[in-house]
Amino acid sequence: MTALPTQCPNCGGALIARHRDRLLWAGGLFVLIAVAAILVSLWLLLPAILCALIGWYLLTWGTSGRGLWCRTCKRFPTKLHVCRNGTNL
Secondary structure: OOOOOOEOOOOOOEEEEOOHHHHHHHHHHHHHHHHHHHHHOHHHHHHHHHHHHHHHHHHHHHHOOOOEEEOOOOOOOOOOOEOOOOOEO
16 A cells, blocks of 8 residues: 655645545435435525535545645645655655
8 A cells, every 4th residue: 555645746735635435425425415405395405505515525525536635725636646665756
């Protein structure tokens, strides 16, 4: 297993790393709550939209972002190159 990079390859800022499985579970749960809220009542439409957006964000962070987020440039790192010894290229 390779070590996770600690610096963003785009700007050199600090990366936040989260477990991908937890992000996927939480995102899916938020989307399911949003669907259930819409099915229960249309009065819950605004909270359901908010829950759906949060769930979509968490699912995107877990899949496209590989569980990493840059604090400085506020983006998912696009190019990750990690050597076998754990240093960034």
